[in-house]
Amino acid sequence: MLEELYRECAPGIIRWVTANNGTAADAADLFQEALISLHHSAHKPGYELTCPINALIFTICRNQWINQLRRKKKESEVRIVEAERYIPESATESAYERWEEEQLEKEQLNTSLAQLSATCRDLLRLLGRGVSSAEAAKKLGMTNANTVYRRKNACLQRWRDLFEGMNGLK
Amino acid sequence: MKEQDYLDIEAYQQGELPSDQVKALVARVTTEPDLAAVMSERQLLNDHLRATAKEPALRETLSVLGAKYFADGTAPNGQNTTATNNEAVVKTLKPQKKNWLVIAASAAAILLLFVVGGKVFFGEQDSTYEQFAQHQPLSLTERGDGDNGITQAEAAFNNGRYEEAILPLTEYVELNKEDARARLALGISYLETGNDAEAIRVLTEVAETGGSVAPYGNWYLALAAVRNDDKPAALRYLDRIPPGDTFLEERVTELRQVVAE
Structure with missing residues (x-):
């Protein structure tokens, strides 16, 4: 193709x-x-x-x-x-x-992502590559998949604020 | 929304929410606009992250093709493709531009950074997986059923939205147990969303069908093993793939070489 x-x-x-x-x-x-x-x-x-x-x-x-x-x-x-x-x-x-x-x-996505902390960026990049939450927890020294979900959620709340500022999300 | 809702969304988008909870969550999305909005925003970001993750491997492929088809304005058949008699050309305009050797070197550098970074952050096995995990498009609608769920599964799978493909594919496979290609797509979707346990279960079923799709079951089981750094298992699965499939044959040889290194 x-x-x-x-x-x-x-x-x-x-x-x-x-x-x-x-x-x-x-x-x-x-x-x-x-x-x-x-x-x-x-x-x-x-x-x-x-x-x-x-x-x-x-x-x-x-x-x-x-x-x-x-x-x-x-x-x-x-x-x-x-x-x-x-x-x-x-x-x-x-x-x-x-x-x-x-x-x-x-x-806008790249700009907002670039403003996140290094830990958030590493976590999102890892999950974006299809690594499971359990494996991500191991690689990043977190307790388990639930910790990954919580951390990712915190990162995404921050990301939303940044993205909202550029994109007018409500 | 409660915190648990956000965590459920994360688990769902990772393809790790149990199937009964998936159905409940998907049902809520149709009646709760706030939940739907959060799902949609996060889907947008996840799709972007997934596309970005695949970009280095794609750039490598494109660099090779670019060197072949754009080198010196000469097509591979020897035909000169540059303009020769256009009066509008102003020679002094030509910007300082890298040639293809530089482009190839840059692409290699990007790839090298990616691989070196991979060893530090992601593991070398992940980049090998990315290199070989090129999926053939799914075409369920050609089989004559115009059901929207099937169309949705096909569109989601072919556009790389694997977590979105899982539910409709699961339902389709339950009703069409003999459709090994759909089952394979389901296994790939689990694999792409990091749910290796489910992926291995489904792909093993595909590998055991004995039909023409069975070698693909073993191929993806080998890729799952590569991603988990289990080289002996990867080689065992590769050994089960008979020669003769044009899509797989060369890939099997190349992956075997990479695994053996």
């Missing part, structure tokens, strides 16, 4: 990026980051792809490259690529808009 995506998408993305002042390495970076971001999206409850994945990946890569040029203040070059910007299908456009929202949410 992944290899098929590379085989199908790489030529078009390389062609577009190198036509717009980038290199094959830039194209590779963009493509990899697009797939990583979609990997995160796919872990969200109820996630469904609502447009062809190739079109969504291309749109992500293209817009991310335009943003990179803009950040580097290469205004004239941005104008060139903007002029050549193609309008995606509406399904791809709305999938891209949702992807942008997911990126924002991911950033």
